[in-house]
Amino acid sequence: MxxxxxxxxxxxxxxxxxxxxxxxxxxxxxxxxxxxxxxxxxxxxxxxxxxxxxxxxxxxxxxxxxxxxxxxxxxxxxxxxxxxxxxxxxxxxxxxxxxxxxxxxxxxxxxxxxxxxxxxxxxxxxxxxxxxxxxxxxxxxxxxxxxxxxxxxxxxxxxxxxxxxxxxxxxxxxxxxxxxxxxxxxxxxxxxxxxxxxxxxxxxxxxxxxxxxxxxxxxxxxxxxxxxxxxxxIGSPAMNFAVVTVTEANGSLIAENSGLRIKLPDETAQRLRGHIGREVMLGVRPEDLTVAGSADLDLPCFDAVIEVVEQLGSEILLDMKVGENIMVASVEPTARVRVGDKLRFAMRPSRLHVFNAQTEAAI
Amino acid sequence: MIEGARWRKWVFFYVPMVLFLLFLLFPFYWMVITSVRPDGELYRPWNSINYNPFWTWKPTWEHVRYLFEETLFASWLWNTTFIALASTAISLVCGVFAGYALSRLNFPFAGSLGTAIFITYLVPQTLLFIPLAEIIRNYRLGDTPWSLILTYPTFLIPFCTWLMMGYFKAVPKELEECARIDGASRWQAMLYIVIPVAIPGILSAGIFAFTLSWNEFIYALVFLSSPEQKTVPVGVTSELIRGDVFYWGPLMAGALLGSIPVAIAYSFFVEHYVAGLTGSVKG
Missing domain, CATH: 3.40.50.300 (P-loop containing nucleotide triphosphate hydrolases)
Structure with a gap:
């Protein structure tokens, strides 16, 4: 015992x-x-x-x-x-x-x-x-x-x-x-x-x-x-965070800040109904970001400029600038990416985390 | 080490080292040579033709014989050994326990108590002997070995405590904690783990304490009066310097024989002693 x-x-x-x-x-x-x-x-x-x-x-x-x-x-x-x-x-x-x-x-x-x-x-x-x-x-x-x-x-x-x-x-x-x-x-x-x-x-x-x-x-x-x-x-590299303001347009919720404008997926939007007009903290893990292809058009997407490319062999870590935020994405080792490239990234809707901007508790 | 050309090594390393060694070892050489030179050579005037102070062709044991047969040197040696060993033992036991307590047990004012103990070490013996003489007289300990065995710890215990405090602090606390989780009481953890690990520190404290009491002069001069009770430093200087007459041969022979035990103690424990000073715990 x-x-x-x-x-x-x-x-x-x-x-x-x-x-x-x-x-x-x-x-x-x-x-x-x-x-x-x-x-x-x-x-x-x-x-x-x-x-x-x-x-x-x-x-x-x-x-x-x-x-x-x-x-x-x-x-x-x-x-x-x-x-x-x-x-x-x-x-x-x-x-x-x-x-x-x-x-x-x-x-x-x-x-x-x-x-x-x-x-x-x-x-x-x-x-x-x-x-x-x-x-x-x-x-x-x-x-x-x-x-x-x-x-x-x-x-x-x-x-x-x-x-x-x-x-x-x-x-x-x-x-x-x-x-x-x-x-x-x-x-x-x-x-x-x-x-x-x-x-x-x-x-x-x-x-x-x-x-x-x-x-x-x-x-x-x-x-x-x-x-x-x-x-x-928990998780390495660490989760990306961005402070965004929640707004409503055409019945759907939008999270935006100076460099980011994302249409929130329905499931996340449900949780954020009470936060319209307020700031929240958006979180997404590097491994949940992918370089957006033509099939990903209906996913939440954003544009980023690549600043550093870290080759780890099994994956590539991309340090990138999204508006004023620095974010990290972990992509397939086969991706051909160079510093200075401007790419569009998609995030998996179900993997989006939101936190209260003041208390930092999950919403 | 010094890098570069060979001459640099000579100029900056070997030559200074040899000079330094000569400077340090010359008094010992002088002591040895004086103790084996016959009186005829010792008292030869400096301007005589065959004046040669640094060497002798006719070494003699005469002074050593004089020391043992005409003076009480053997008893002085025995007194010094007994007093030094006893006072070292007392001081080590107290110093180890006090050092352990001050460094490991968290009690109020532990820090200031440690400092206070150190300050007592700073009181000069040349002042402290005055009140101590009073105490020795009141307890009727004058002219006995106990007058020294009990007064030497007044400066040896603070010294040992301070040294052991530093050493115990260098012993990782986890060793003791682990022992206590393993089922040892605090007492057992100290006895089986901390003290064995601190042996180098205890040895260095012991050697220092032994040397200090072996060489001590003031207390021995004041508290002992009869020739057969004296210690080597006091006996040699008081019995072999009569007025303005210096018996240089026996005096130097006495100094030489008196320093040999300390030299042996040092060289025997030197490895532990150095480890103790640097406070290293291997493991």
């Missing part, structure tokens, strides 16, 4: 309100990811769950028991730190066995568990080495192994992959996912990397300035972001 519930959690640091009224239910066996820019309170929240940081107000319970006052050692959790925190004066074996020794396990049981974990992680031949003799990836595995041997109710990960190089990070990401499927232990994972969040998480919590912005499955966040922040944070 490993169900974690956060109820009205608040944290103040010297008068700074670092975490504000966080309510969360993390289900048993779930892989939950906290994501957000640095300083958003995600690590603080994790550390409060671990018991390393006191809670200013609210309740944290694990499997129904409130653990607010419990020391870290009594919460039956294991944590993997960003800098691995391997004990430098101990061998890999002793690093992994430390938690079990502290809990007075019998020697044969310690042996069994360490060897088992080492086997899962493929570090069986490193057990006698010291941490400083290991590569970054190996240290990462040892840190994971140290968490696994304990068979805790919850794993906590604090940006465990951010010290690895890009290639190794992708590889370890896959291994973490496999490991979670194999062990089935509840995991709470903190990262600032939205790709990690999307690929690893069963559900993702997006945080900003200590406030939970949205909780949902990765695709839910991608397709139905709750506000402009989530829309801009």
């Amino acid at each position: 490993g169900q974690v519930v956060l109820k009205e959690i608040n944290k103040f640091f010297d008068g700074v309100h670092a975490v504000k009224d966080v309510n969360l239910q993390i289900r048993d066996k779930e892989f939950m990811v906290f994501v957000g820019p640095s300083g958003c309170g995600k690590t603080t929240t994790l550390r409060m769950i671990a018991g390393l940081e006191a809670i200013s107000s609210g309740d944290i319970s694990i499997d129904g028991n409130v653990v607010n006052g419990l020391a870290p050692m009594d919460r039956d959790i294991a944590m993997v730190f960003q800098n691995y925190a391997l004990y430098p004066h101990m061998s890999v074996y002793d690093n992994m066995a430390f938690g079990l020794k502290m809990r007075k396990f019998e020697k044969p049981e310690i042996d069994k568990r360490v060897l088992e974990a080492a086997d899962i992680l493929g570090i069986g031949d490193l057990l006698k080495r010291r941490p400083r003799q290991l590569s970054g990836g190996q240290r990462q595995r040892v840190a994971l192994g140290r968490a696994i041997v304990r068979h805790p109710r919850v794993f906590l990960f604090d940006e465990p992959l951010s010290n690895l190089d890009a290639k190794l990070r992708v590889q370890m990401r896959v291994e973490l996912k496999k490991l979670h499927l194999r062990l089935g232990t509840t995991a709470i994972y903190v990262t600032h990397d939205q790709v990690e969040a999307m690929t690893l998480g069963d559900r993702v919590v997006v945080m900003k300035d200590g406030v939970v912005q949205q909780v949902g499955e990765p695709l839910e966040l991608y397709n139905q972001p709750a506000n402009k922040f989530v829309a801009g944070f």
Whole structure:
């Protein structure tokens, strides 16, 4: 079992309100990811769950028991730190066995568990080495192994992959996912990397300035972001935004600003009936823009001047100027586009996002 | 390193380094050569024909023999060793715990307390010995090793605390947090994780404290009076300088033998010691 519930959690640091009224239910066996820019309170929240940081107000319970006052050692959790925190004066074996020794396990049981974990992680031949003799990836595995041997109710990960190089990070990401499927232990994972969040998480919590912005499955966040922040944070390259004024002409709604004039598709228009004459924020993802062909005449279209062409191999990113707005489009790698070209782009009507210009909440 | 032509390396590196070495090592050379020169050579006037202050063809153990047979040098050595080890041990234990507390436990005024401890280190010993003499007399500790073992920590503990504070701050906090999640109490985390990791820092603090108390002069001069209780620095200077008569041979032999233990301690721990000063935690 490993169900974690956060109820009205608040944290103040010297008068700074670092975490504000966080309510969360993390289900048993779930892989939950906290994501957000640095300083958003995600690590603080994790550390409060671990018991390393006191809670200013609210309740944290694990499997129904409130653990607010419990020391870290009594919460039956294991944590993997960003800098691995391997004990430098101990061998890999002793690093992994430390938690079990502290809990007075019998020697044969310690042996069994360490060897088992080492086997899962493929570090069986490193057990006698010291941490400083290991590569970054190996240290990462040892840190994971140290968490696994304990068979805790919850794993906590604090940006465990951010010290690895890009290639190794992708590889370890896959291994973490496999490991979670194999062990089935509840995991709470903190990262600032939205790709990690999307690929690893069963559900993702997006945080900003200590406030939970949205909780949902990765695709839910991608397709139905709750506000402009989530829309801009999830997805790479980031969503394009443009402030437009909604007007009505001939019974249909038009969104326009200095360089843009788009006839809004019916489904979006329905939602914006109440906003006629007012400003709203229009959002469209780079991958939902296409170079308009003759078949796209009835789609919402606009003209743009190409400023930068970024060849990524699998796609081409076009930085372009639309009136006074800068937008990015991701197009097929076969497209022949040059800097300075004037092109007409079409957007998929169903993929248009609109946000309140003041509150930034999705409309 | 210096790049470019070979002469640049000579002018800017080798020559200055040799001069520097000569400057630093000459007093030691002088000490060694004086302690093995026979008296006849030592007191030869500078304008005599065979005057040669930098070398001797007739080295002698006479001064060392004099030191051990005619003075209480052996007891001085033993006193100094005992006092230095005991006061270092006391200061290290206090310094490690205090340094840990000041750098890791968040309690009110931890910062200002740390500064206050450092300020006590700045009070000159030449002033502090006056009130301390009063205390030593009241507790009837005068002329015993305890008068020094208990007063040396007055400057060693602030020193060790300050050094260990810096070192503990360099030990990643996550190591301890991880240990506490792993099931260690704060005490166990300190004992099994933080202190072993801080061994280089503890060693450097220990070497410094040992050297400071080994070489200490003022307190030893004031608190000890009988010859058999004295330490090497005080014994050598008070027993081998009588009025205006300097027994240069035994004096230098005493200084040489007195500096050997410190030199051994330094060279033995030098690797850890350097690591401790730079505050590096490998891992």
